[in-house]
Amino acid sequence: MIILAVDSSSKVATAALMKDDKLLGEITLNDKKEHSIILMSIIQELLNNNNLSIDDIDGYVISKGPGSFTGLRIGMATIKGLSLGSNKPYISVSSxxxxxxxxxxxxxxxxxxxxxxxxxxxxxxxxxxxxxxxxxxxxxxxxxxxxxxxxxxxxxxxxxxxxxxxxxxxxxxxxxxxxxxxxxxxxxxxxxxxxxxxxLIRASSLGEIGSALLKNGEYDDPNSAPVYLKKSQAEREYEQRMRL
Structure with a gap:
């Protein structure tokens, strides 16, 4: 079973490929580039370096948070898209x-x-x-x-x-x-x-947890959402204005 795991819940963008219990590769970037720009590129680089295509992936693991509101949405949307497009399951795991x-x-x-x-x-x-x-x-x-x-x-x-x-x-x-x-x-x-x-959150840790769950037949509903724990700054500011 080949698993692609991704985390974008913090400033770090990280992706890992696992085959059964073996880590095939991992890329972790800890810089200020936007996740929306680099996430698909590091996924593609991982696939290329292992002579694999997205069709070879049997399941996906994504961080469900908590963490950056924008980062979580980008990661979740990316994995949901890949999961739905390939008809392969995904599961979300807490960062x-x-x-x-x-x-x-x-x-x-x-x-x-x-x-x-x-x-x-x-x-x-x-x-x-x-x-x-x-x-x-x-x-x-x-x-x-x-x-x-x-x-x-x-x-x-x-x-x-x-x-x-x-x-x-x-x-x-x-x-x-x-x-x-x-x-x-x-x-x-x-x-x-x-x-x-x-x-730094490692996609390999996320993948090892999620891989075990997927092997046991556990997976997320397509409508699952990130876990934020706190309201966004925009929501707090809006509520504050409404109280004035």
């Missing part, structure tokens, strides 16, 4: 799940944080659970993520208080680390941080 999966062997609380502006972050809390020794089903992931907190948009201080109540060591991962690392070190005991490159 927070993908970040947590990159450090799923950490023996404490895993806390992805994505910058949500206004001193807040998109976040959740996880524990990694190994399943490879008890389950030989190849379609299941060797590491299962147990989510301890619903996907949330929280003030950074509110998140710190929640983590302190757990009284465990915690690893922070995501683009929010760049902004809040010093503050977290000062205010959150037992904080850990991964190498910087892991703070």
């Amino acid at each position: 927070l799940d993908a970040l947590a999966f990159s450090v799923s062997n950490f023996d404490g609380i895993i806390c992805p944080i994505m910058d949500a502006l206004r001193n807040s972050v998109y976040t959740s809390l996880y524990k990694g659970e190994y399943t490879c020794c008890s389950n030989n089903n190849a379609s299941n992931l060797p590491i299962k993520l147990e989510r301890l907190l619903d996907y949330s948009a929280l003030d950074i201080d509110e998140l710190i208080e929640i983590i302190k109540s757990k009284n465990e060591k915690v690893i922070f991962i995501g683009d929010g680390v760049d902004k809040y690392k010093d503050y977290l070190i000062d205010n959150c005991p037992n904080s850990y941080f991964p190498p910087n490159h892991l703070n």
Whole structure:
């Protein structure tokens, strides 16, 4: 089964090709180019480098957010178009799940944080659970993520208080680390941080999660929508004007 996974939920544009459990290739661009300009080009480059065409893809994985409103819409529209055009299934996976999966062997609380502006972050809390020794089903992931907190948009201080109540060591991962690392070190005991490159959402992590779901026959309805968690700035400004 050949899977194309794409994420455009942040400033990063990333795509990966997977064949069964093998990563065929991955392209990750962390610059300021618009996703609408570069997304299809990196998908095409991946296909060309692996001597594949879009007809060879058996299923698609896309980030459903949270993250950039515009980026999420571009990514979702791209994958929906490819899915409908090829009559192949797609499934959406949380960008927070993908970040947590990159450090799923950490023996404490895993806390992805994505910058949500206004001193807040998109976040959740996880524990990694190994399943490879008890389950030989190849379609299941060797590491299962147990989510301890619903996907949330929280003030950074509110998140710190929640983590302190757990009284465990915690690893922070995501683009929010760049902004809040010093503050977290000062205010959150037992904080850990991964190498910087892991703070970027990787399409390969997204693809590994989504591939297992697709193999189990799970897929999205064509009408599925991104998960934003917060209202856009335009919506907030409109509501504010309506209250005046």
